[in-house]
Amino acid sequence: MILHHMPMSAPCRFVRLLLAEYGVEAQLHEERPWERRPEFLAMNPAGTIPVLVAEAGVPLSGAHPIAEYLDETRGVMARERRLMPDYPLERAEVRRLVDWFIVKLEADVTRALVRERIDKLAMPAELGGGAPDSGAMRAARANIRQHLRYLNWLAGTRDWLGAPSISAADIAAGAAVSILDYMGEIDWSGVPQARDWYTRMKSRPSFRPLLADRVRGLTPVSHYADLDF
Template identity: 50%
Template sequence: MYTLFHHPFCPHSRFIRLVLGEYGLDLRLVEERVWERREGFLALNPACTTPVLFTEGQPAIPTAAIIAEFIDETRGAEMGERRLLPTTMSERIEVRRLMAWFNEKFFEEASNPLVTERIYKRFMSEGDGGGAPAADVIRAAKTNVRYHLAYIGWLAQRRNYLAGDRLTYADLAAAAHLSAIDYLGDVPWIEDDAAKAWYARVKSRPSFRPLLSEWLAGVPASRTYVDLDF
């Protein structure tokens, strides 16, 4: 049994939930509001970021990248062709490159500012940085989404999945970040049919169902969020 300290709309947490879902691993979720800087959570991860994975016999495992590597090292070999990090060096480099693209670049430029301004700030005190969303930050982030979506479409036109012939960590990372902002209606799907078709395939996987079933009180999901044929 794994315990994941997460936030439902943290894109990195969503990525790890998808990974564990693809591997069929039992998971207990503990919601963490990192802006509250809870003492018990700081003891697990002094950086005070989600996600953090905990499993018996191991120290707390922080950050999406480290958790993904841990899951591959401990569970990957038994998955055979369903392994999410391929075995050849060239394939592994490409998967890791795209994981970093989405978990770092996409996060910084698009998903984090949108989720922070439109979701997190609703629950943060003024002292923690809460308040009205910053319109200029949202506007810039939505502009950035467009070129990231175009890049996904470019990859999807040339490969079966983003990093190659089969599903990998790269697809789940991209889909996790997109899902968080698709809930808000901030993905212009009409602009790229290839990206939209790729996302529809990933979104239809059983591992995605728990994410699509979660709703935020007072913030209705966009029309496309739960629609598998949007």
């Protein structure tokens, strides 16, 4: 399998973690979506990442179709390591939280901060590169506190975020939180349950490659790869 991704994309990290949790080897290819490569658009007309080239060379586009595909082809065989619960109502709750972290947190916070602080350094000026827009960053940062409070509440009332055992909801949340943490955007004081939960997530072997990621122009916050932060 080949995964077309960017290291600081939450939907892409979500897929990388799922692959690692299920022990699926995939070759990583960095795809800058703003370049709109014709070969990439032929695989995914939406022009978005992640795209996973799966069995038979068929490209699968989007975090949600890819996650369901991995559950159907890998999860069902993983038994107690499956990242989706068995019952439809519980599965709906896991999917709600996956959407929360991969779609809503992404739209409210993560996408704007990554674009302004990381992607714009790599983009040519004519495609939107250049100095960060401080208004966009301020708007995104204004939403972080409420999201952290919700994460803290979830982590404090349940063993894992979406189900009695670890599920795709934790993987999605870990993917998004790890990017915000890299950028030093998370104030961990005052959210001890969220912090405990993230400590457990970080120490999973699937997280190791993510904690080794570095992007040009922005070094991670000092505790980023520290398992006991």
